Amino acid sequence: MRQWDTRKRVRAERIAAGASFADGKLIDVDRLVDFFEAVLRPGDRVCLEGDNQKQADLLAGALADMDPTRIHDLHMVQSGVVLPEHLDLFDKGIAKRLDFSYSGPQSARIAQMLFGGKIELGAVHTYLELFARYFVDLTPQVALIAAVSADRHGNLYTGPNTEDTPTVVEATSFGSGLVVAQVGEIVDTLPRVDIPGDQIHFVVDAKKPFYVEPLFTRDPAAMTETQILTAMIAIKGLYAPYGVRRLNHGIGFNTAAIELLLPTYGEKLGLKGKICTHWALNPHPTLIPAIEAGWVEQIHCFGSEVGMEDYLAARSDIFFTGPDGSLRSNRAFSQTAGLYACDMFIGSTLQIDLSGHSSTVTADRVAGFGGAPNMGSDARGRRHPSAPWLQAGAEADPDAHAALRRGRKLVVQIGETFGEGNAPLFVEKLGALELAEKLNLPLAPIMVYADDTTHIVTEEGIANLLLCRDKNEREHAIRGIAGFTEVGRGRDKAMVERLRERKVIQRPEDLGIDPLDANRNILAARSIKDLMLASGGLYRPPNRFRNW
């Protein structure tokens, strides 16, 4: 007769094997490698917690120190490939297969290892997509997670950087897998319980906080006049006419410039209360001046941001906070919010092609996706109306019956025609396509597909792709704002002018914007210190961003 509880039996065996290296649930930190070799088995599917912000760094280091003759061929299913140890696992032969989402800091090395066949790639996902697969066909057998503190029962406090933890634990623990947590300290009473202890099987005291990358801090001092101009164009040419109140911003300087222009330029345009009131957003320090000026009603966060903790706790009308006062973030819920409840996603990218596909992959760098493709896509399951969504839908298909017409999410790519290192933003052929050919992938890693992209903004103007009626119009709408790049110089001038008459292309002068007004004096903060002062001293910038 078939046994119906083999998974639970295996977990019980793992717990029994690990018990000899632990006092109850508490693992001896000096024997962590031995512990891993005891509880893990070759070929296990393992989730090592880490995303673009928090990292289970102690557990990652110990995992990479295991003996590959004992533990090998692991299948890693994790949000972020960020720490060097994440790839050391593959170099040493401890791990073999990889399903992941984001690999920003390791983008060059992961590309090399993919070319060299060191990693057997499952797929590159968006965060929400990978989380979904944790509950379908990629349920972890072992999850290694990070928390701020634990009590003696294994209850966890994950603090402001809760992020992926509840999702990973839910899938693993209720899927009969083993959950091991690193914590910064063991305490008698937790500030709040983020994860109940009966879902946690072992805890190790790292005696220091897990690593967090301040990924969402953009220094206003580095903001250029071109970025400011692009931000002005976006506010006046997109946010205002569509009345975008619910939105997500990407991570780049262009959107940070928009945040810093709300209390100055946005105020001048009379837009307060009409745009940017509800957000799915990490706690960007550059949003502080807008929050302080009363622009923002509510923000739900994927994660936290280093130095913002006290500010968030002091603004609980705006942010989601626990009974202890500190932020509660949750990546899965916030990604869902970004997908279904936001009317706009706006972010920067590295390359856009002539049809409007965009990608951050270049031929020798695989940065992964993170959350952008999820938020930068039209939610086909959406059913609730909103003014911007309906307006965008009408522009895309004016002849359809209004009551039968889907709305459209505004999916906006923003950037300067020449980006970092003077690399052109617009290309004939995406690096992602070359990579797919080189690695024989069935899908090129496209960040935002052309059919999701509704607008592209550069310093030369806005291209409204919703208004394009065929492939040729689309191509010239893009060429028409591509500046002096090869793509831009390949434009048919007469056609671009015709598109401009139909407002498919809008130049700064068409919007009543004088490029000479785009100077740093209109930023609500011009330095990290200004942001700290705007927060009343509650924002404590990390040392790397200080110039005082």
Place this chain on the structure above:
Amino acid sequence: MSNTQKSWYEAGARERVAALVDRDSFVEFVGPERREISPHLAVFDLPVQFDDGIVVGAAAIDGTNVLVAAQEGRFMGGAFGEVHGAKLTGLLQAAKAMKRDVVIAFDTGGVRLQEANAGELAIAEIIRAIVQARMAGVRVVGLIGGRAGCYGGGGLIAGCCSTLIVSEQGRISVSGPEVIETNKGVEEFDSRDRAFVWRTMGGKQRMLIGGADAFVDDDVLAFRNAAIVALARPAVLDAKTLAAEQRRLQRRIARFGEAADATDIWATLGIDDPDSVPDMPADRFIALAAEHRESADDAR
């Protein structure tokens, strides 16, 4: 930053000159229309600038006729090249001949690597010209609060000035953070820890150990007002001054040579809560510095 202030840190060289001198009093020497560009940068396929990254000329500050120079930190990091250096050398030689005080707005990473020999020679020539001008009774006032700070040969030149005015953002040193880290290791100096960099080389630290003479908020008007005060101070450079300076530097190294961090120095200076110094607003810091700093006044 309040809206009534205009940031010195944010301003370019020409904006700084305009804010520093009396309205319409500035007459530029060897201006951009002369197109005296670097003869070396083209070899490296690098862009040139028609003023080679420094503005020099004559002007009045609060009615006093002076000569003025301002480096453009956004061009080649304000670094000294052949033309850039020659313009400053010439200005200082003119100052001696005309018996006019000089105000220099530094914003430099040091010598331009692409024209290093010419740049190093320029540093030596500028130092000689400053000393000769000062011996002739001319004041040379340095203003430091730009993005590039005042590094390399710029740091040496600043050390020869009669008065240095600095803001919190301004950094003064010879070797830069990255150079120290490269040579001595990240354990000795973590150049990415910007708070540490500023504690070590920034305006507040320089003010507290007597490496600068006046501290101002990051405001163009504050720099102008401090320059007016500096231009009214006695202009003396003699053997007695230099001997006093030497004694002061020896005392400084004896007192602080073992300190691992600037906060240790500040504690030694009798500051109760040294960790609070970096976040302290300018007015409170100026009051604190007046009470505790190593004075350089008698030595300069």
